[in-house]
Amino acid sequence: MVRALANGSKTLAAGEFKWFAQCTDAEATAWVAHLLRCAHAWPQAETDEAMLAQVEAAFAGVDKPEHFTDRSHCDECREHDDTLRARTRDTLRRSDLGNAGWDPITFSSADGIGYFFPALARFALLPDVWPDHSWYAGQLLSHLAWDGQDNRFLVWCSPLQRRAVHALLAHVAATRKEAVAQHACLDDLQAALAVWQAPTG
């Protein structure tokens, strides 16, 4: 089913699910729509869930900021602020996260990234199934590699949070080797691993 979704066929995915779950067409179609909408609906491997639990624990205390971007800066910053303010960690969708050319997280403050990080990590561990968007891990890796030791999210994170981010990166490296190569993300992954591992004084 995941393969059918990744190939862009929601109908085929619904067919596979219907066969698997022995449910009606309508139920199967609704389930596929739910999967595409909601990161929490996906069955994750046990090791993924353990990884996500570590990330969730590390960022659990981060409150949702009132604003995410400097919304007076320009129209794009205002729109990104509106997008992120309208969501919570639980309701954030892949479509909210845009693509490399239109990405609200690029403009978010570090505490805004910290607030959403458990959701970002969850999206990063999902396969490349989005009909109109690319694999999310590629975007997240570029955010984590950006600016090296001056990365604003790195600077903002506590040692515990840095360890969780580094563990997530190591988990991606250990479990998503093919996807990382296929999406040409190896440079970003290696850069991010170096950034999040290095002591920053």
Ligand SMILES: [Zn+2]
């Ligand atoms: Zn702006």
